[in-house]
Amino acid sequence: MSYKAEYIWIDGTQPTARLRSKTKILADGAELPLWGFDGSSTNQAPGKSSDCVLKPVFTCPDPIRGGNDVLVLCEVLDTDMTPHPSNTRARLREVAERFADQDSWFGIEQEYTFFKDGRPLGFPVGGFPAPQGFYYCGVGADEVFGRDIVEAHLEACLEAGLAISGINAEVMPGQWEFQVGPAGPLEVSDQLWVARWLLYRIAEEFDVSATLDPKPVKGDWNGAGAHTNFSTKAMRAGYDAIITACEALGEKSQEHIAGYGAEIEHRLTGMHETAPWSEYSYGVSNRGASVRIPWQVEVEKQGYIEDRRPNANCDPYVVTRLIVGTCCEALEKAGLA
Structure with a gap:
């Protein structure tokens, strides 16, 4: 069996950021891993170095899909695991x-x-x-x-x-x-x-x-x-x-x-x-x-x-x-x- 995890993040659009999301299929019991996305398509990276990292920080049941599926809010990190400049959550946490x-x-x-x-x-x-x-x-x-x-x-x-x-x-x-x-x-x-x-x-x-x-x-x-x-x-x-x-x-x-x-x-x-x-x-x-x-x-x-x-x-x-x-x-x- 498997379940769906909808990874949600906040992009780098200015002056007002937008929400993005995509779905990951995971085996039952599997922990939520780090994931990634194309930052050049979300105003968060140039095309020549486009990888950004998604780090799960908040999870809740997915009321739309139901079952064991979940919504996963993520912070955006650079590939060195430091907060991306668009990551305002990291500044709040401090x-x-x-x-x-x-x-x-x-x-x-x-x-x-x-x-x-x-x-x-x-x-x-x-x-x-x-x-x-x-x-x-x-x-x-x-x-x-x-x-x-x-x-x-x-x-x-x-x-x-x-x-x-x-x-x-x-x-x-x-x-x-x-x-x-x-x-x-x-x-x-x-x-x-x-x-x-x-x-x-x-x-x-x-x-x-x-x-x-x-x-x-x-x-x-x-x-x-x-x-x-x-x-x-x-x-x-x-x-x-x-x-x-x-x-x-x-x-x-x-x-x-x-x-x-x-x-x-x-x-x-x-x-x-x-x-x-x-x-x-x-x-x-x-x-x-x-x-x-x-x-x-x-x-x-x-x-x-x-x-x-x-x-x-x-x-x-x-x-x-x-x-x-x-x-x-x-x-x-x-x-x-």
């Missing part, structure tokens, strides 16, 4: 290990938009639907588009054992969100990448594409983000640590903006529940701020914060690395770690 004693938790809200025939699902041919307002968490065929795909994706994530914690329809027709977490920085990032792969793969079966474009429709329509909820054990125990983390994020605001996804300025305009990309702010229950402190966190004087700036197309390995590095270093310096 920071996560440095601040592991602070026990960082993340929950990431992944927004995305379905497209079919060149337009968002639910948009009429050659025109626009009714203005946004009733689509968010809506119900009914005139407000919700693509629920069958969303439900299939949710079931797949659950069968795969991913830490998916919810779904909802978003503000624009054909726009949805799923949430992953709470989990540590490496865990939440690995699982978000696999959940993205499952989203694309399942949408294939409905002849629909899913995009993480941060501004899929220009004009008076919400963009798509990846709001990132974050806490450390100190933040979960006291409000001083919450404020320290918010202040620290402001001190490195532009470094974070640069790492939060391509074309972020198209989404963070100061409209549609965003703060301007060029300004930093934080506030309680304020969805127009860069960072929101939930109202119950202020009441209870402990909890978490929501960084509302990351784009839907962000690399979660980069986002979590920046947040852990900035906030945990500040908490350490303040004696709040």
Whole structure:
């Protein structure tokens, strides 16, 4: 007997990396080996020296094929077994290990938009639907588009054992969100990448594409983000640590903006529940701020914060690395770690 292992990796496409995958057949009981691919076809190597290495780092059941088949998320290495320049996971691992004693938790809200025939699902041919307002968490065929795909994706994530914690329809027709977490920085990032792969793969079966474009429709329509909820054990125990983390994020605001996804300025305009990309702010229950402190966190004087700036197309390995590095270093310096 044998089983199928779908090796998944993140390519070197700029400014936004893409997912790639291919299937390996293994004998029952066989361990997952290193594998390889043609990096010249994925923007990760020149043709004259094209070999890249796949190193398995996260495995889960394959909910599409079923049986003993698995999904295998991989890091990309050069042939000398060092991390490839496109391997952002390796950089996160170093920071996560440095601040592991602070026990960082993340929950990431992944927004995305379905497209079919060149337009968002639910948009009429050659025109626009009714203005946004009733689509968010809506119900009914005139407000919700693509629920069958969303439900299939949710079931797949659950069968795969991913830490998916919810779904909802978003503000624009054909726009949805799923949430992953709470989990540590490496865990939440690995699982978000696999959940993205499952989203694309399942949408294939409905002849629909899913995009993480941060501004899929220009004009008076919400963009798509990846709001990132974050806490450390100190933040979960006291409000001083919450404020320290918010202040620290402001001190490195532009470094974070640069790492939060391509074309972020198209989404963070100061409209549609965003703060301007060029300004930093934080506030309680304020969805127009860069960072929101939930109202119950202020009441209870402990909890978490929501960084509302990351784009839907962000690399979660980069986002979590920046947040852990900035906030945990500040908490350490303040004696709040």
